[in-house]
Amino acid sequence: xxxTYQHFENTEVxxxxxxxxxxxxxxxxTIQNLSVKRKISVSLVRTVEDLELCDxxxxxxxxxTTIALLARLAGLLEPLRAFVKTKPVWGTCAGAILLSxxxxxxxxxGQEVLGGISITIARNGWGSQVESFEADLEVEGLRDSQTPxxxxxxxxxxxxxxxxxxxxxxxxxxxxxxxxxLPPSLPSLEDDDPKTIxxxxxxLHFLTTFHPELTHDDRFHEYFVRECVxxxxx
Amino acid sequence: MSTPAPTTPTIQATSAPQGAGTSSxxxxxxxxxxxxxxxxxxxxxxxxxxxxxxLKGGVIMDVINAEQARIAEEAGACAVMALERVPADIRxxxxxxxxxxxxxxxxxxxxxxxxVMAKVRIGHFVEAQILQAIGVDYxxxxxxxxxxxxxxxxxxxxxxxxxxxxxxxxGEALRRISEGAAFIRTKGEAGTGNVVEAVRHxxxxxxxxxxxxxxxxxELYLFAKEIQAPFHLLKETARLKRLPVxxxxxxxxxxxxxxxxxxxLGCDGVFVGSGIFHSGDPAKRARAIVQAVTHHNNPKIxxxxxxxxxxxxxxxxxxxxxxxGLMAKRGH
Numbered sequence: 290x291x292x293t294y295q296h297f298e299n300t301e302v303x304x305x306x307x308x309x310x311x312x313x314x315x316x317x318x319t320i321q322n323l324s325v326k327r328k329i330s331v332s333l334v335r336t337v338e339d340l341e342l343c344d345x346x347x348x349x350x351x352x353x354t355t356i357a358l359l360a361r362l363a364g365l366l367e368p369l370r371a372f373v374k375t376k377p378v379w380g381t382c383a384g385a386i387l388l389s390x391x392x393x394x395x396x397x398x399g400q401e402v403l404g405g406i407s408i409t410i411a412r413n414g415w416g417s418q419v420e421s422f423e424a425d426l427e428v429e430g431l432r433d434s435q436t437p438x439x440x441x442x443x444x445x446x447x448x449x450x451x452x453x454x455x456x457x458x459x460x461x462x463x464x465x466x467x468x469x470x471l472p473p474s475l476p477s478l479e480d481d482d483p484k485t486i487x488x489x490x491x492x493l494h495f496l497t498t499f500h501p502e503l504t505h506d507d508r509f510h511e512y513f514v515r516e517c518v519x520x521x522x523x
Numbered sequence: 524m525s526t527p528a529p530t531t532p533t534i535q536a537t538s539a540p541q542g543a544g545t546s547s548x549x550x551x552x553x554x555x556x557x558x559x560x561x562x563x564x565x566x567x568x569x570x571x572x573x574x575x576x577x578l579k580g581g582v583i584m585d586v587i588n589a590e591q592a593r594i595a596e597e598a599g600a601c602a603v604m605a606l607e608r609v610p611a612d613i614r615x616x617x618x619x620x621x622x623x624x625x626x627x628x629x630x631x632x633x634x635x636x637x638x639v640m641a642k643v644r645i646g647h648f649v650e651a652q653i654l655q656a657i658g659v660d661y662x663x664x665x666x667x668x669x670x671x672x673x674x675x676x677x678x679x680x681x682x683x684x685x686x687x688x689x690x691x692x693x694g695e696a697l698r699r700i701s702e703g704a705a706f707i708r709t710k711g712e713a714g715t716g717n718v719v720e721a722v723r724h725x726x727x728x729x730x731x732x733x734x735x736x737x738x739x740x741x742e743l744y745l746f747a748k749e750i751q752a753p754f755h756l757l758k759e760t761a762r763l764k765r766l767p768v769x770x771x772x773x774x775x776x777x778x779x780x781x782x783x784x785x786x787x788l789g790c791d792g793v794f795v796g797s798g799i800f801h802s803g804d805p806a807k808r809a810r811a812i813v814q815a816v817t818h819h820n821n822p823k824i825x826x827x828x829x830x831x832x833x834x835x836x837x838x839x840x841x842x843x844x845x846x847x848g849l850m851a852k853r854g855h
Binding site: 308309313315351352354382383413416421422423439 | 564565566567569570573574576577578579580581593596597598599600601602632635636637638655658659660661683684685810813814816817818821
């Protein structure tokens with residue numbers, strides 16, 4: 290339909306948000322209000338047809354067991370796994386669990402994941418809801434990076450080990466919890482312990498164990514779009 | 524379990540009157556970082572209402588033991604509500620319904636990885652202290668149990684654990700939020716398998732929000748007085764054109780179509796109480812309701828998941844003769 294003749298800058302980039310369960314509306318609103326140089330449209334993904342339209346995907350927070358089951362029932366598991374192999378994907382909290390290669394602390398019988406990032410992650414790593422917390426994060430590479438970002442950690446997962454093979458893209462740590470902000474349940478960790486990692490990137494894949502979509506701060510969304518989605522499109 | 528944060532009030536404080544001990548919180552506005560001291564802050568309104576946001580588009584199922592909790596988890600429940608008797612049985616058996624045995628709640632917590640909620644009687648802040656100490660993820664201050672206080676609700680600001688409360692209209696919802704509820708549900712009429720009251724309550728809330736959203740400030744002052752709601756919360760609701768916290772449907776939902784109906788009316792998710800484990804094939808019905816909530820706008824998928832579910836729970840007509848009485852009238 291003539292798309293090939295359009296100037297590249299004018300083509301729209303479609304960012305899908307997996308909308309099976311969880312806080313997908315919050316991501317949708319934040320992405321829609323971003324001001325970036327390329328035209329971006331947001332699409333909620335509930336079926337295989339929805340996914341086929343997307344250039345990138347955000348997997349929101351929610352219950353990872355519920356999202357995985359609904360993905361399987363909707364016939365989305367394999368299409369999502371294929372999508373993750375080639376396209377930019379960001380997972381927040383439950384989404385981070387689904388993007389991990391190995392998950393610990395799963396329900397009996399285990400849990401289906403999509404993979405994509407070479408780490409082992411533990412569900413509910415800090416404990417139950419009464420251990421949920423907010424903490425200020427210092428993040429290099431964000432716009433306005435001297436202003437801390439309020440990380441909201443809700444029954445958050447914890448990164449246990451980084452397991453990249455030589456063939457994988459390197460893992461880049463984007464944010465860590467400062468030692469004085471660690472939950473009291475984990476009194477002392479070495480500075481470079483993977484458990485302090487709360488945001489990381491591997492190639493086109495990005496994960497945060499906290500919820501940027503619950504704040505009014507769009508800097509992580511802007512980062513994902515700039516570094517993972519548009520950098521690739523250019 | 525971990526040790527409590529030194530920066531955070533806990534129920535070990537000997538003179539703590541209500542909950543976790545921020546007894547000096549006269550503030551009614553849900554503020555992020557309300558208990559922020561130092562860097563890492565637990566129990567903020569942000570993490571309380573945030574967990575409810577993570578449950579959106581999901582189904583919270585009543586379960587009475589670890590086995591049912593596992594069935595619910597496998598069926599895709601985003602959380603379970605642990606209680607000794609589902610509302611239909613409370614109706615049938617009568618008597619005073621209280622908080623469940625902590626031992627039984629702990630067994631359910633150990634059996635599943637999804638959040639576990641449990642109910643306390645309206646106004647019974649000591650039952651709430653006990654549930655917080657066990658480490659449940661959410662407390663339902665519920666009209667399904669026999670009220671412990673027929674005038675006062677729990678001051679929920681003082682707890683680290685978040686609360687969900689029932690409401691029949693906007694005024695009641697905002698009064699509960701003002702007391703610290705981080706999550707609202709319709710009351711409906713629990714244990715009846717009859718969705719009519721849940722529809723009535725959610726229509727009332729949404730219609731009042733639509734009216735408020737076009738009012739000017741003078742009219743909002745008057746409306747706040749009429750519906751007995753705190754003005755600042757009403758103003759915020761009018762600005763947002765929705766409740767400032769997550770809003771689920773509850774009370775009488777029995778089929779996938781009921782669940783999709785509540786979603787299309789504008790609810791963020793559903794609670795299903797007696798409707799699952801009082802039906803012919805609980806696992807299949809539970810999974811169908813989970814799918815119906817996600818695909819609530821897709822009649823083709825709704826028709827597929829509604830097929831061949833076996834017998835639904837027996838429904839009751841809601842009138843003055845309803846056995847067990849009208850639970851929705853408890854609390855105000």
